[in-house]
Amino acid sequence: MDRLKQEKIIEEVKQNNEIVAVISEYVNLKEKGRSFIGLCPFHGEKTPSFTVSREKQLFHCFGCGAGGDVINFIMRIENLNFPQTLRLLAERVNITLPNEQLSPTLLKKKEEREQLYKLNALATSFYQKILFQTETGKQALAYLEARGISRQAAEKFRLGYSPPHWTRLVEVLRKKGLSLNEAEKAGLVRGGTEGFYDRFRDRLMFPISNSRGQIIGFGGRILGEEQPKYLNSPETVIFQKGRCLYGLFQAREGIRKARKAIIVEGYLDVIQAHQHGVEQVVASLGTALTSDQVRTLKRYTKEVIIAYDADAAGQSATIRGLDLLDEAGVEVRVAMLPEGEDPDSLVRKEGTEKFLHLVEQSVDLFTFKLKYILGKEDLSTPIGKARAVDLVFALLSRVKNKIAREAYIRQTAAAVGISEESFYDQWRIYEYNLRKNKERLDIKRSSRHTNDNTHAQQLISTPEKKKVLLLERELLRGCLQEKENFGRIKKTLMGIECSSQLSASLLQQLIEWDVSGEWPPPASVFSPEIRTLYIELLTENEMNPLPVDVEGCCRRLRQYHLTREIQRLQKEVAASSEEKEGNTSSMQNLHEKLALLNELHKKLREEFPTFSGSL
Numbered sequence: 333m334d335r336l337k338q339e340k341i342i343e344e345v346k347q348n349n350e351i352v353a354v355i356s357e358y359v360n361l362k363e364k365g366r367s368f369i370g371l372c373p374f375h376g377e378k379t380p381s382f383t384v385s386r387e388k389q390l391f392h393c394f395g396c397g398a399g400g401d402v403i404n405f406i407m408r409i410e411n412l413n414f415p416q417t418l419r420l421l422a423e424r425v426n427i428t429l430p431n432e433q434l435s436p437t438l439l440k441k442k443e444e445r446e447q448l449y450k451l452n453a454l455a456t457s458f459y460q461k462i463l464f465q466t467e468t469g470k471q472a473l474a475y476l477e478a479r480g481i482s483r484q485a486a487e488k489f490r491l492g493y494s495p496p497h498w499t500r501l502v503e504v505l506r507k508k509g510l511s512l513n514e515a516e517k518a519g520l521v522r523g524g525t526e527g528f529y530d531r532f533r534d535r536l537m538f539p540i541s542n543s544r545g546q547i548i549g550f551g552g553r554i555l556g557e558e559q560p561k562y563l564n565s566p567e568t569v570i571f572q573k574g575r576c577l578y579g580l581f582q583a584r585e586g587i588r589k590a591r592k593a594i595i596v597e598g599y600l601d602v603i604q605a606h607q608h609g610v611e612q613v614v615a616s617l618g619t620a621l622t623s624d625q626v627r628t629l630k631r632y633t634k635e636v637i638i639a640y641d642a643d644a645a646g647q648s649a650t651i652r653g654l655d656l657l658d659e660a661g662v663e664v665r666v667a668m669l670p671e672g673e674d675p676d677s678l679v680r681k682e683g684t685e686k687f688l689h690l691v692e693q694s695v696d697l698f699t700f701k702l703k704y705i706l707g708k709e710d711l712s713t714p715i716g717k718a719r720a721v722d723l724v725f726a727l728l729s730r731v732k733n734k735i736a737r738e739a740y741i742r743q744t745a746a747a748v749g750i751s752e753e754s755f756y757d758q759w760r761i762y763e764y765n766l767r768k769n770k771e772r773l774d775i776k777r778s779s780r781h782t783n784d785n786t787h788a789q790q791l792i793s794t795p796e797k798k799k800v801l802l803l804e805r806e807l808l809r810g811c812l813q814e815k816e817n818f819g820r821i822k823k824t825l826m827g828i829e830c831s832s833q834l835s836a837s838l839l840q841q842l843i844e845w846d847v848s849g850e851w852p853p854p855a856s857v858f859s860p861e862i863r864t865l866y867i868e869l870l871t872e873n874e875m876n877p878l879p880v881d882v883e884g885c886c887r888r889l890r891q892y893h894l895t896r897e898i899q900r901l902q903k904e905v906a907a908s909s910e911e912k913e914g915n916t917s918s919m920q921n922l923h924e925k926l927a928l929l930n931e932l933h934k935k936l937r938e939e940f941p942t943f944s945g946s947l
């Protein structure tokens with residue numbers, strides 16, 4: 333497709349997807365003056381710095397700098413590439429994208445997926461009809477009633493019933509002239525020597541949808557005594573069990589409102605909770621969370637509470653999943669359900685309040701693991717105590733926050749029944765050995781990469797490094813505001829090594845573009861890696877048109893680099909003075925360094941007579 337036509341389509345998609353409406357599906361926005369504000373979904377924050385402008389059709393976070401138009405927002409929050417995003421937004425407003433955009437292979441894949449969605453949608457309606465409108469469905473309805481599921485909830489989750497006969501769905505599909513081979517690919521029917529037959533029979537059907545509400549697969553619970561109790565759709569091109577969370581489509585709003593998600597194990601746990609107004613609940617389809625599920629959840633919330641029954645929660649597969657969440661920066665808590673109870677039975681027997689109370693009382697991951705470890709050891713014997721303490725040390729060593737660790741140490745000492753002093757003594761020995769081991773590893777590692785520029789890496793994530801990054805970013809933003817600024821900024825930035833690769837590449841590409849005119853350059857001229865940063869900077873300028881203090885930023889950067897250089901030289905001088913005296917070449921070297929050092933000091937004093945030493 334030619335460029336002009338493509339741009340027209342992009343424009344059309346953008347115009348029909350009003351940014352405030354789209355973002356409201358993900359972020360709770362409040363109107364404030366001429367814009368809308370909310371909590372940024374891209375970084376954790378307690379006071380809103382995320383701003384959306386209806387007028388400009390842009391979003392910008394004053395906290396983390398994320399920004400752009402509706403397409404940039406969806407790309408980022410749904411973790412999609414540009415064509416996928418365009419398709420999603422087009423589908424949202426029923427715009428048909430011309431297929432010529434897709435390669436023949438992609439087109440074929442797309443058609444195949446659409447066919448599977450269509451077949452699943454049809455099967456869903458078929459099962460629903462059997463459940464609610466036929467004599468055959470009565471038994472399944474009675475089962476639902478016995479499980480305390482209301483008709484309304486059953487409809488919300490589009491529950492159905494697959495009749496016990498062998499070929500009911502096959503007949504329906506055949507009558508509609510649909511391909512049974514395709515239906516086999518969708519996992520709805522099976523092919524045998526005597527022809528096709530229904531995969532799901534005599535089962536209560538739980539349609540599983542993606543985050544857009546399209547049915548991608550099914551779970552079926554047998555009503556009789558047969559095995560297996562639960563039968564799922566096989567993996568298909570649209571259904572990968574490890575990727576989806578049951579109920580997410582229905583829970584999206586609830587999760588955003590509550591700002592947390594509760595993960596349960598089963599379909600009925602989800603439905604029961606929703607029916608009782610607890611709408612931030614999803615099921616993991618198995619106890620072990622996968623990294624794909626973790627990534628999906630992270631788009632919606634930074635806090636997750638696990639509410640599995642006690643046995644399932646303690647399984648090592650479950651705990652691995654919880655560690656994944658923790659590593660992904662999600663705050664994980666575990667609700668301690670009474671032995672033998674799941675959310676479904678709990679809500680039915682004791683009501684929503686009891687369930688919510690347990691959620692409220694949920695413990696953090698460390699406390700949960702501690703309880704679990706201690707529960708397995710016999711703490712009445714010295715050996716048991718020692719073993720428990722050893723296991724807990726491994727947990728403690730992963731707690732990075734010192735204050736939290738101290739609290740955990742006290743907690744553990746009390747739980748194991750030993751004095752805090754002896755616990756600390758043991759802990760110090762453990763920590764010492766750990767550090768030694770780590771140092772040994774580090775030495776090995778650094779001797780392998782002697783050429784690495786560790787100088788730059790040492791700085792990473794110190795507050796100072798953050799300030800420098802911010803200064804560089806401000807300068808780049810400043811040169812997009814005024815072309816006149818560019819010369820001054822170029823001089824400052826080119827004399828130093830940018831602390832981030834992205835800023836360095838953006839600067840390089842700006843320099844290359846400089847000659848040809850239009851300013852700021854169109855985003856399309858930048859390579860995809862730096863385009864996000866570029867769009868963020870442009871957006872920030874749109875939303876915050878106050879001019880960047882270019883002079884100030886340049887000065888502070890220059891001060892920073894001068895003092896860094898002085899510090900580095902001072903260290904070198906100190907090191908070479910310790911070397912054997914009388915070695916003339918090293919003496920010579922030392923003198924040169926001292927001279928350079930003096931010169932730098934002089935420069936610093938001259939350029940910045942009032943500089944106090946910090947940025």
Ligand SMILES: [Zn+2]
Nearest residue numbers: 372375393396
């Ligand atoms: Zn942010």
